Amino acid sequence: MKLIMAPMEGITTYPLRNAFNQCFGGFDEYMSPFISPADKKPLKIKEAKDIEPENNKDIVLIPQVLTHKVKQFVKTAEALSEKGYSEVNLNLGCPSGTVTAKGRGSGMLKDPDELERFLDQVFETLAEKGEEDKIQISLKTRIGFWSKEEWEWLLTIYNRFPVKELTVHPRLAVDMYKGMPDLDAFRHAYEHAKMPLVYNGDIRSKEDYDRIVSEFPEISGIMIGRAVVSNPFLLEEIRTGNKVSFEDSKDKLKEYHDAVYSLYHESFQGNKNLLLRMKEFWVYLFASIQPDKRLQKELLKAKDFNEYEMAVRVLFS
Ligand SMILES: Cc1cc2nc3c(=O)[nH]c(=O)nc-3n(C[C@H](O)[C@H](O)[C@H](O)COP(=O)(O)O)c2cc1C
Known part of the structure; x- marks a missing residue:
């Protein structure tokens, strides 16, 4: 199958x-x-x-x-x-x-x-x-x-x-x-x-x-x-048959996020729409991994790449 x-x-x-x-x-x-x-x-x-x-x-x-x-x-x-x-x-x-x-x-x-x-x-x-x-x-x-x-x-x-x-x-x-x-x-x-x-x-x-x-x-x-x-x-x-928890999966998830982010950078060539794309990516992830609500909010309101990257660092720390 x-x-x-x-x-x-x-x-x-x-x-x-x-x-x-x-x-x-x-x-x-x-x-x-x-x-x-x-x-x-x-x-x-x-x-x-x-x-x-x-x-x-x-x-x-x-x-x-x-x-x-x-x-x-x-x-x-x-x-x-x-x-x-x-x-x-x-x-x-x-x-x-x-x-x-x-x-x-x-x-x-x-x-x-x-x-x-x-x-x-x-x-x-x-x-x-x-x-x-x-x-x-x-x-x-x-x-x-x-x-x-x-x-x-x-x-x-x-x-x-x-x-x-x-x-x-x-x-x-x-x-x-x-x-x-x-x-x-x-x-x-x-x-x-x-x-x-x-x-x-x-x-x-x-x-x-x-x-x-x-x-x-x-x-x-x-x-x-x-x-x-x-x-x-x-x-x-x-x-x-095993469910994977956010805490156990952080490293893998970070690797995945970094790969998506870097490929999007290449694809969008620095265009601001990239931030919207990344936020959409996180909205999907938040439905399953649900870290602290405050961290979710911080990430979703990032106004530029610096703020975004900082929020991601905190989330994965
Ligand atoms: C945001 C979004 C975009 C989609 N874009 C397409 C598309 O380009 N082509 C397509 O055939 N289906 C598209 N679909 C439908 C999905 O391929 C799929 O048929 C649908 O989500 C049901 O499967 P799922 O329950 O596993 O998500 C889209 C669905 C969503 C939610």
């Missing part, structure tokens, strides 16, 4: 992926946050940097694309293939209003006929260009936009195509992250999907992981996002 780090826009970019891999390892694959192509430019500078093989040397990366335009998708897939990628993932899950309003991400689930036409044309175009073996397409989807009644038909559509792998986050787009993942809907995919299946959603502990593996032993992988960003020791906990 492979483990995949979920794509999280603005969070699991190459600095975090590399730092995680160096310090903890354990993921067989990483999916990139979505690339959102423009007509004339399949890859923006920032996106190209994120998926550049040079910046992802020791990891297996699956680049993801967010678009509802056939030409944009094919052009981007070709650009990615030129960089050496053989699999490209299509985002059919992003529930954000700005994305779905333009008919992209989970917005594509609103109109299954249109989605089917899109997939038809993508696979046809790649076949016409003789590229269907060079670039395989995988999908990451929710189970519908408004209602779970949509799922059966969506899966029937996916089954019509030579999809490399289907990752299912069993929630509706309108649910965003509310409620529980719908395991009955996932079971429907487990029983009927013709392609390898990956489970994604709310794996926060060894118990969650074990439950999915025992209910769905034949899936090809499990994808984990928020919980591993929040608790980077999660994979170790899943492997060993």
